[in-house]
Amino acid sequence: MASQPPSNETVQLSETATPSPSLVPRVSTVAMWALFLLCSGVLALAVTSGGRWTVGGVLVVDGLTAIMWVVVTFFSGIVHSYSRRYMAGDRHLDGFYARIFAFTLAVMTMTAADHVALFAVMWLAMGLCMASLIGHVRGWKQAQAAAGTARRYFLASSGLLGAGLVALTWATGSTSIAGILGQVGTVPRPVALGAVGCLFLAAIIQSALFPFHTWLLSSMTAPTPASALMHAGFVNAGGILLTRFAPLLADEPAVMSLLVVVGAFSALLGQALLLVQTDIKRELGASTIAQMGFMILQCGLGFFAAAITHLILHGFYKAYLFLSSGAAVEQTAPEGHHRAGTSLPSVAVSLLTAVGGGVLFALLTGKGTELNSGLFLTFVVVVTTMHATRDILRRTALPPSLRLVSVPLVVLTAIGTYAVLFDAISAVIASTPMAQAPTDLTAVHLGVAAAFVASYLATELGWHRSNKRLYVALLNVSQPSPDTLLTSKEDYDDA
Structure with a gap:
């Protein structure tokens, strides 16, 4: 929340705000x-x-x-x-x-x-x-x-x-x-x-x-x-x-x-x-x-x-x-966070979930089945799914066995919901000229894809923290x- 402005007057705060008489x-x-x-x-x-x-x-x-x-x-x-x-x-x-x-x-x-x-x-x-x-x-x-x-x-x-x-x-x-x-x-x-x-x-x-x-x-x-x-x-x-x-x-x-x-x-x-x-x-x-x-x-x-x-x-x-940002500030306790370490099973589950998310998105939307920008869109979904899965696996406090099963189900459900909503909105705005106009794949797309992969690896390895120049x-x-x-x-x- 925004900080209160400086004032020379004493401000009295109460537990309950007084409702405004204005209609x-x-x-x-x-x-x-x-x-x-x-x-x-x-x-x-x-x-x-x-x-x-x-x-x-x-x-x-x-x-x-x-x-x-x-x-x-x-x-x-x-x-x-x-x-x-x-x-x-x-x-x-x-x-x-x-x-x-x-x-x-x-x-x-x-x-x-x-x-x-x-x-x-x-x-x-x-x-x-x-x-x-x-x-x-x-x-x-x-x-x-x-x-x-x-x-x-x-x-x-x-x-x-x-x-x-x-x-x-x-x-x-x-x-x-x-x-x-x-x-x-x-x-x-x-x-x-x-x-x-x-x-x-x-x-x-x-x-x-x-x-x-x-x-x-x-x-x-x-x-x-x-x-x-x-x-x-x-x-x-x-x-x-x-x-x-x-x-x-x-x-x-x-x-x-x-x-x-x-x-x-x-x-x-x-x-x-x-x-x-x-x-x-x-x-x-x-x-x-x-x-x-x-x-x-x-x-x-x-x-x-x-x-x-x-x-x-x-x-x-x-x-x-x-x-809900105010409640988030009140409820945050640094020592209360759980952050699981990286393990081979969690990495494997993340990779499988990411691939599954891409396949699910392609099946439901038809994107990524042709050699055009739809393939790149599906790639973005895969990277996003990978990042979300890894982040949830690290933060959740569930037992390891339950975590490795439940998190992929939650993430894949979210991807499926997104794909269905994408199809629905595409149908609703179909009368808008060129609501979908996929482009040919170019070297630009390949370069951007490489940048996404490099950025993801850098984040996973924590380079923004270990490299002081980058951090500053x-x-x-x-x-x-x-x-x-x-x-x-x-x-x-x-x-």
Whole structure:
């Protein structure tokens, strides 16, 4: 949770927060859950009819829109409900609820926008709302500095997105995303590359990929509910943007390869940064960088449906972790951790589980059965399964015999569930142009695969701890903006 701002006044803390007399939190929460139920009905209608509805060339409601609406309103409903107690007593409570409600509406409108101006305006609006939430504590200079840092990144992202959309509108004469994508072949190549470059940069800035990850690591001054809400279509909005413009990207093999490289590097870097963090919220931030890297990587492989599946699952998981971070701090006891050593049986079980996970994923999704980027996607599943199995085996306190049987069953069940959900989401967003557009395997994929294997081995061997230069380098890269840090004990509120 974010630290309290410095103050010259004595602050009295009570065991139970006093409920706010304002009706805004209650009305806003009820309205959000009602909106969730309405969106669930829209999703059910989209699934059963397979329809795609347009509203005056301004909005489009298709499978992608419907599923993102349900996810966003569910996240926001949870945050609204959680905040009624967490934020109780905050002097700016009504403003907080107004901003999270407005943020939710901005994300929903962005996912449905077909007019380029509306898409760009909503992209900017949700950025400004999030920056304001990061700096919610008005009297805390570090929070205001973090908000300013985030705002600059979001304005840059919005500017790049606007430039790309203006270029595409000028080249095609169309002001709708559908119209632009229908004329991709008529766009001059220099204009197309410039526009793709702008969209690419806008996506990776928003998703906090390296070297634009600083805004996310600096945003830990935000109230914990705001950090959770960040995963409701905001930090993962890069995946939505690239999925909407998939036909423009898929025609450029070099761009797709670049997405793979940038996504893979950020995934590996985020995982490495996670290993050297001591602050729980910053650990979650580093983990988000890694997961957003995987999301962009999947876009580069041409599996945009996989990217949407990933951002949804990651959003659920990370929102839960942020909202439960306070309890995690209270319950952590270093001497209470159990960490089993490495043994030949555990290594063998991990390898077999990883191979089994890859085979199960390939059988359920059909990916990895052909010599294209689907094979690389399956390889990522194998590496992820291996890492998860090894981590659980080391941490669980179950007896060895039970551990070696139960852990593979749990992991394989999770992989099977992921594969089924991937297939379901692929079916729901099938009306989205090029939801799946696998690419040919290249030397880039082989190089990235080798990097994944090397990174996994380095982590297993603990090189980040034994190599002091590497450890310090990772610490330096993971530092937030200096003016967002509390560096003096006098800055803390000791009341």
